[in-house]
Amino acid sequence: MKIGFVGIGVMGKPMATNILKSGYELMCYNRTKDKISGILKKGALVSNSVEDLIKWSDTIIFMLTTPEVIESTLIKNIEDLDIYEGKIIINMGTISPSFSNKLKEDFSKYKASYIDAPVSGSKKPAEDGKLIILTSGNPTIVDSLNPLFRTMGNKITYCGEIPKASMTKLSINLLILHMMEGFSEMINFAKKGCIDLNSLFEIVLSGQVSNDLFKMKYKNYIDQEFPVQGSVKNGIKDLKLITETAKETGAYIPLTNLNHKMYLKAKELGYEEEDFSAIIKVLENSMQVLKC
Template sequence: MARVGFVGLGIMGVGMAGNLKKKGHDLVVWNRTKEKCQALEKEGAKVADTPADVVKECDIVFACLADPDIAMDVVFRDDGILKVCPGKAYVDCSTVDEECSNKIGDAITAAGGRFLEAPVSGSKKPAEDGTLIFLTAGDESLYKDSQPYLEAMGKKHRYLGKTGGGARMKLVVNMIMGSMMNAFAEGMTLAESSDLDLSALLEVLDAGAMSNPMFRLKGPSMAKGEYPPAFPLKHQQKDMRLALALGDKLEVPMPVAAAANESFKRARMEGKGDLDFSAVHGSLRKAK
C-alpha cells in the first residue's frame, strides 16, 4: 500500500490522520509542535522533521491547517511542501479563502505537482469517526486517485470543478452554520431570560421543522453553560470573516452573517476563542 503523508495534527487533523492509520495506510506525519505527533507515532506512524520531508517520503500528502497564513507558510517556507513537488500530489483540507487556495495550487502545479483543495464539513467528532464531508476542487485526476483516502476519513466527497470551488462552498456552508448558531444562542438566552425551561425549548425545536443535528448535539451542553471544543470559536469567526469578504467582493448583502460575526468577535475578545463555537451563547448570556 502506498505511503501517505499528513501535515497538521490539530483538533481535526489528528482524527483524520488517525483514520488513515486505522485503515492500514502507511503514514508519515508532521506538526509544528511535535508533541501532537506522539499518539500516532505510538500507533506506527513515522514522524518527519519538516513538511518537505513528508513529501519526500510520500506520493500523496494531505494537510489540515488552521488558517490561510499557516497554510501558505507550510507550502512556501524554506523546508515546505513546495521544495519537493515534481510528480507529487498535495491535498489541502484547510479552510482558506479562494485566493489562498489558488496561490497554493498554482505554485504546486508550476513545480510539477498536482493539487486538490478538499476543505471538510464536520468537526472533531466526525473527524474522529471518519464521517466528514469533503468539498473538493482542482486536479480531477488527483480527486480520483485520492478517493480511497477520502473514504477512509469521510462519508461523502463531492468534486466541484476548478480550484476555488471547494473554498467558496466551505465558506458558504460555515457562514450558514455560524449564523444558525448565533440565532440559536440568542433564542436560548431569550428563553432563559423569559423563565422558560431550556430543555422544553430544545424538545419543541427538535419536534418541528427546525430539528437538526447541530441543535440536538450542542443544545444540552449550552443549556449547562458548557462549551467543550469540537470546532473552536476562533476558527468559526475566521470563516465568517472570510465569507463576508467573499460577499463584499461579489457585492452580496449579508447583514445576518455580519451581525453574527460581531457576536463571534465579541466572544473571541472575551477569551472564548479556544472554546467551541457554541460559546457565543456564553457571551450573550454575560451581556444580557
C-alpha cells in the same frame, strides 16, 4: 500510496488516525511535537521536518490554519521546491477561494498537482470517519483519491474546478455560524421568560427546525459546559474569510457582518478557545439574565 499529513490538530489528528487504521503508510508532521505522540504510538511515522515528509510521500495532505502558516510551512521554508515534482498536494482545511487559486498556481510551478478538498464537520464526525469532503480540481486525480477520502468521510462531493470546493465550504460555514448564533439567541430569549430548557429542547428537537447541529449542541446549554468541537477562534477565522470573499465577489451579507462582530466580542470576553456554542455567553453578558 505513501501519505504525508501536515497539521495534527483538533481535526487533523482524527483524520490522520483514520487514514492509518485503513492500512495506508502514513508520515505526520506537526510544529507542536506533543500533539503527535498519540498517533506515533499507533504506528505512524513522524518526520522532524516538512521537507523530509515531502520527499517520502506520494501524496501530501495539509490541515493548517491560515494562509501565512500554509505558505511558511509548505513554500517559504522549503529550500528546494523541486521536491514537489510529481506529488499530489491536498488542502483539507478552510481557506479562501482566492488563496486556493494561488496555491494551484504556486504548486503548478513546481510540477505538482493541487487538489482542494476542505472538510465539513467537527471533531466528533472526524473521529467517526463521517466528515463531508468537498473536492475540486482535476477530476481524474480526484477520482483516484476517493478511496483515501473515504477513510475520513462518508460523503464525498465533487464541486468542479478549483476553487469551487472552498467557496462551497465557506457558504456552508456561513450558515452553520448563523444557526449557532440563532440557536443561542432563542435560548437566551426563552430563559428571559423563565422557560425550562429541557421542555424547550424537547419541542425544538422534535419539530421542523431540528437538525444534527442542534442535537449535538443542546446539552452544552443545559450543562453550561462547552467542550470544543469547533472553536470560537475558528469561527472568527471563517467569518473573516467569508466577509473578505463577499467583498471580492460582491455578495451582500449584512447579517453575517453582524455575526462576525458577535464572535469578535466572544474573543474579547475571553471565550476564543471555547466551543462556538459559547456565543451565548456574549448574549448573557450583554444584558442581565432574569433570575427565575
